[in-house]
Amino acid sequence: AQTVTQSQPEMSVQEAETVTLSCTYDTSENNYYLFWYKQPPSRQMILVIRQEAYKQQNATENRFSVNFQKAAKSFSLKISDSQLGDTAMYFCAFRFLFGNEKLTFGTGTRLTIIP
Amino acid sequence: EAGVTQSPTHLIKTRGQQATLRCSPISGHTSVYWYQQALGLGLQFLLWYDEGEERNRGNFPPRFSGRQFPNYSSELNVNALELEDSALYLCASSLTGGQGKDEQYFGPGTRLTVT
Numbered sequence: 001a002q003t004v005t006q007s008q009p010e011m012s013v014q015e016a017e018t019v020t021l022s023c024t025y026d027t028s029e030n031n032y033y034l035f036w037y038k039q040p041p042s043r044q045m046i047l048v049i050r051q052e053a054y055k056q057q058n059a060t061e062n063r064f065s066v067n068f069q070k071a072a073k074s075f076s077l078k079i080s081d082s083q084l085g086d087t088a089m090y091f092c093a094f095r096f097l098f099g100n101e102k103l104t105f106g107t108g109t110r111l112t113i114i115p
Numbered sequence: 116e117a118g119v120t121q122s123p124t125h126l127i128k129t130r131g132q133q134a135t136l137r138c139s140p141i142s143g144h145t146s147v148y149w150y151q152q153a154l155g156l157g158l159q160f161l162l163w164y165d166e167g168e169e170r171n172r173g174n175f176p177p178r179f180s181g182r183q184f185p186n187y188s189s190e191l192n193v194n195a196l197e198l199e200d201s202a203l204y205l206c207a208s209s210l211t212g213g214q215g216k217d218e219q220y221f222g223p224g225t226r227l228t229v230t
Binding site for chain 2: 046103
């Protein structure tokens with residue numbers, strides 16, 4: 001079974017700084033997706049960024065980028081020029097390419113952006 | 116376009132009672148997923164419904180059950196409630212089942228408290 005580990009329960013950073021959230025996973029499969037989800041306080045969970053395992057190029061969405069190291073089974077999220085609205089719980093998640101629909105989540109990292 | 120909706124927002128039950136949680140997916144989405152977010156445990160996959168059928172379930176006892184209606188809305192039933200069932204229950208929907216690339220859109224959740 002696949003597992004997802006987020007070893008940083010809480011992080012804080014000054015506004016406008018860059019922060020990196022760590023995630024490692026374990027699977028015997030070769031084809032899968034990795035995601036970072038954001039859950040702001042008392043608000044709905046939204047998808048931040050997605051990475052297909054068969055793509056070598058790291059995904060980027062505006063200020064959000066990932067460092068995907070397939071051999072090391074590592075999938076970190078970098079937030080550049082952090083903003084107050086980035087304050088949230090961030091979850092790393094894994095999903096198979098086909099056939100098994102569930103998302104397997106890590107335990108999350110609570111990120112606080114300090115003004 | 117309306118997002119995923121869930122009702123009720125909060126639900127308070129006593130141990131041994133039954134709880135029913137409801138979810139309406141985004142229009143056009145046929146797959147509905149249920150997740151449990153218990154304090155300190157991250158999100159755990161509960162159930163996946165697609166086209167009215169249960170396709171997969173997580174490692175939860177049979178007292179967690181549900182169904183999907185012809186209009187693709189879904190309900191989650193939890194029988195014989197236990198204190199440890201207290202959690203935020205999240206529903207998500209996606210366009211189709213069976214393809215990992217399809218994004219899951221989350222609802223705001225139902226906060227179940229068992230006393």
